[in-house]
Amino acid sequence: MVNPFKYGREVSGRQFYDRQEAFDGLYSKLAGGSANVVMYAPRRYGKTSLVKKVLARFSEEGVPCIYFDMNRVETLERFCEAYASALYSLVGGAKGVAHAFAEYLLHLHPTFSFGGEFPVSVKFDYGGKMSSVSLAEVLGMAEKIAVEHVHGPIIVAFDEFQEIRSLSPDLPLEGIFRGVIQEQQNVRYVFFGSKTHMLKRMFGEKSRPFYKSAATIKLGKPPEDQSRAFVAERFASCGIGVDAAEISRIVEVSANIPYYLQELSSQVFDRVVSAGRDWVEPADVDGAIDDLLAENADWYFEQLKGLPPSQRILARALAAEPVREFLAEYRERHSLGVSSTVHTALVRLIDAGIVESDISGYHIGDPFFARAILMPPGEVGLPAAACGDLK
Ligand SMILES: Nc1ncnc2c1ncn2[C@@H]1O[C@H](COP(=O)(O)OP(=O)(O)OP(=O)(O)O)[C@@H](O)[C@H]1O
Ligand SMILES: [Mg+2]
Incomplete structure (x- = not known):
């Protein structure tokens, strides 16, 4: 039987519960376009899942969106290529795009190929390290694409945004990003990441370029009753019964944090199935807690x-x-x-x-x-x- 719980990567569909308020808040801020958004939440609360769900809604409505995880790139050069690829891929099929791109990025000598991480991959031959001008040009392309090819707004979500600092020891990256972003009228950004303390400093310290530059959304824990209903529904979807007392224990031990809730429930599920039962016993929860402690x-x-x-x-x-x-x-x-x-x-x-x-x-x-x-x-x-x- 397939385990009905999932943890690790972001979740969607039936694996995703609640978050309606945060969804509405993020959706309306981005739709309104009056400000960019920074979203804070401790680790493993479900930031990436939520943002991807909001982006999926915008995509359905015809607003092109980019989700970009800063952790996927180690260097500034790689960031520029990957981000340019993501931007190109938004409008890859449109007439005249290849020509326009080559012109936007003329001195970076871009070459384009199909396939890879993105539908279209952009490579630069810049003969050395990225300069601040080149970076600004790559970042600036988002606005050009919105105006000249999309003819409307686009949304860019930067996950693990605090990591931009580690992309280059030489360039003042925060200042360059901020400088370009603040000039853009048609690109709406959401910044978030799992190192909340670093993001809070980036957006909350007066001396930092991003100081107070975005509306804040705080993602808290889901309401407990929603977590309880989710656990019960997931077990029930596999024909497994679980009493309120066991659900309470799962919610309590996992501190009602979505990742741990799913991880513990998943472990409980495995125990129940391997015991050949179709109900959860208190010992399953205790055993699952011990398993997880031992595993880690x-x-x-x-x-x-x-x-x-x-x-x-x-x-x-x-x-x-x-x-x-x-x-x-x-x-x-x-x-x-x-x-x-x-x-x-x-x-x-x-x-x-x-x-x-x-x-x-x-x-x-x-x-x-x-x-x-x-x-x-x-x-x-x-x-x-x-x-x-x-x-
Ligand atoms: N809305 C949700 N419903 C059910 N489970 C969720 C939800 N959001 C997150 N989870 C659980 O938490 C896990 C982590 O989710 P996600 O990667 O979205 O969190 P995150 O806050 O981005 O994590 P990190 O801080 O590590 O970046 C998921 O694999 C899933 O188990
Ligand atoms: Mg995440």
């Missing part, structure tokens, strides 16, 4: 081992008790030391993607990692050394 034990161990003591102690405190403010009483209770030490450790843990913050405060982003941190030494395959010297 090496990774957790590596993460913990790499942390200096101040960060490990803080990670343990946050695993046990998420918090909004590190008041003296909390610091004492968890032997955290003075505020400045806690602050430094906190910033590092956020930068490392271990700690996230939301309205409930600072907490370990991965609810299974939080569990693992609190396990007695040596349990569920987590090596004793990972936990043993936490305190």
Whole structure:
């Protein structure tokens, strides 16, 4: 029987639930075209799935869209070629496009071929590194395409947008991107990514080029009742019964974060099927939690081992008790030391993607990692050394 749960890559169709409010918010902002949008959400909340769903709607309505994942390119040169390919592919079949493209990018000596990652692949022969002028030209093509070939707006979604910084150590990329984007009238952008803290700095610090340049959308957790209904429906679609108590436990243990909800449910499903049953028992959920902890034990161990003591102690405190403010009483209770030490450790843990913050405060982003941190030494395959010297 095919597992009805999916996790890892973005999801759509019956794998996708809720998000109506965020969908409407993003859709209407982009449709209105009054501002570009930056979307924040902690890891694995479903950003990519949501944005792709909104783009699919625009495509159905005839608005050309590009989804571009910055993680797919390692260098600026590669970005320019891949982005140009995506832009070309939007209008590849239209009359006169090849000629127009060759002209837009004359001194980059573009060549075009069919097939590959995009329907049309653009390669440049620029005889060296990209200059800021060349980059600006490539970015500027989006507006030209919208005006001259689409005759209407286009939408560009940059996933993992915070990574533009790593594309080139030499050029002020944020400034160049911002400079081009702010001149464009017919291209609507949505910026998002899984390193929320970096994006927040990009769009929230006065000294940064993108400061306050986009409307903000915050994607929270789905409503719990929707998550519960989703789990029940998915099991039911395979003829498997699940009681409210087991569903509650799945939602609670996965912290109601879509990725972990699907991952845990998937593991529970496998256990039920291999036991030859058509209902979920409490032991299936417990067993699935243990399986996931054991599966990731090496990774957790590596993460913990790499942390200096101040960060490990803080990670343990946050695993046990998420918090909004590190008041003296909390610091004492968890032997955290003075505020400045806690602050430094906190910033590092956020930068490392271990700690996230939301309205409930600072907490370990991965609810299974939080569990693992609190396990007695040596349990569920987590090596004793990972936990043993936490305190
Ligand atoms: N609306 C949804 N309905 C059901 N499951 C979802 C939904 N959104 C996300 N998920 C689950 O979360 C997983 C990750 O989704 P997605 O890649 O969209 O999240 P993300 O926030 O972009 O993640 P990352 O922070 O790693 O980039 C999916 O594989 C799926 O299991
Ligand atoms: Mg994503």
